Amino acid sequence: MTHDRFRHRRYRTLSGSTPGRPHRAEWADAAKGVCIILVVLWHVVVKDYLQIDWHIGVPVPGLWGTVGEQFLPLRMPLFFTISGVFATNAVQRPWRVVARSRIGRFLYLYALWLLIHTAVLAAAPDFPTDRATSVLGLLEQLTITPSNLWYLYALALYFTVAKAVRQAPHVLILAPAAALSAVAAAGLLDTPGNRAGLYQNLIFFLAGLYLRPRIERWAATATGHRLAVTSGAYVLLLAAMAVVGAQRWFGVWPLVSVVAVAFGITAAARLGRWPALSNRLATLGRITLPIYVIHMPVLALLHRLLLGPISGLDQVGQGLLVLGYPILLTGLVIGVSLTVHRELLAVHARWLFALPGPRRVEAAG
Incomplete structure (x- = not known):
């Protein structure tokens, strides 16, 4: 009995539940911190690093591209799973x-920042990213083919779906969402722009939403052995998928992503053993x-x-930069982004990050 009480107290502590404060799981915030770093790193690699004319005689740039691809089944599925938990x-x-x-908040932020991105990206016409170059293109990105800001668009859509079907048995919702993910990942649907991500990740948001107690228990009971097993399974699946070219096989990509999410949650939970790192990531x-x-x-x-x-x-100059450039630029981009955010808040531009109107204190959801 004493052991059970201890485990219960440990579970509550790892879940981040404290009296009088919204429920915030430290491991989940740390996982989100890792995810946003991976998002920026991926964009740095594919939109800047691989566009540079490297003439160093060694395939380091290609290696960075390959490394970045290995996190694709992890990055956004884990991000959406944590979003569902909250x-x-x-x-x-x-x-x-x-x-x-x-719903309104995320649609507002998506539309607002889509306009800002469209204006700013016009000053960098050679930057390789999706952008609207006409009124019709802008309308398409606002409605049916979301831009690089698709995470915000997806959250608005996913909240709508989750609210509309909240009374339905979970299995009747998860099954078609899983099928949609598999169909989109297999290339059986037309997915221009970022529609593929939109279709593939609903299942992970709903899984986070419906399976929150199990996910929190998985994090609270994470062990080094489980970390070794999940990381090994993830690596083996990635290798097998690459060897046999199974990326487009029906159901393979969602399966790999499930294993990646299990690994990501375990790793985030185990990071709590190094508070100096986990606190910063959180x-x-x-x-x-x-x-x-x-x-x-x-x-x-x-x-x-x-x-x-x-x-x-x-x-020689490129040789000094080629290995660490993506890490340095990722850190710079994140640092500049946070500086811009602070300066915008200092001039009372909160409306750029929150829906204008009465502010209410809300628990994290």
Whole structure:
């Protein structure tokens, strides 16, 4: 009995539940911190690093591209799973509250920052990313083919779906969402722009929402042995998928993503053993929104400034940069994004990050 009480207290502590404060799981915030770093790193690699004319005689740039691809089944599925975990309380609120605080908020932020991105990216026409170049293209990105800001668009859609079907048996919702993910990943649907991500990740948001107690228990009981097993399974599945070319096989990508999420949650929970690192990641994970919406214009402008000079360096100069450049630029982009965010808040531009109107204190959902 004493052992059971101890385990119960440990579970509550790892879940981040403290009296008088919203329920915030430290491991989940740390996982979000890792995810936003991986998002920025991936964009740095494919939109800047691989566009540089490297002439160093070794395939380091290609290695960075390959490494970045290995995190694709992890990054957004884990991000959406954590978003679903935090959405549990919000979905239970009345429609009028959900419509404003979640659906309306995310649609507002998506539309606002889509306009900002469109304007800023016009100043970097060679930056390789989706952008609207006409009124019709902008309308398409606002409605049926979301832009690089698709995470916000997806959250608005996912909250709508989750609220609408909240009374239905979970299996009747998870099964078609899983099928949609498998169909989209197999290329059996037309998925221009970022529609593929939209279709593939609903299942992970709903899984986080419906399976929150099990996910929190999985995190609270994470062990080194489980970390070794889940990481090994993830690596083996990635290798097998690459060897046999199974990326487009029906059901393979969602399966790999499930294993990746299990690994990601376990790793995030185990990070709690190193509070100096996990606390910093959790802090970053609580401010992912400004990084997400600001980092692409920052990266586009830095790309315009850096592409020519770095491409023009001699072999020695490039050799000094080629290995660590993505890490350095990722840190710079995140740092600049947070600085821009602070400056915008200092001039009372909170409306860039929150739906204008009466502010209410809400528990994390």
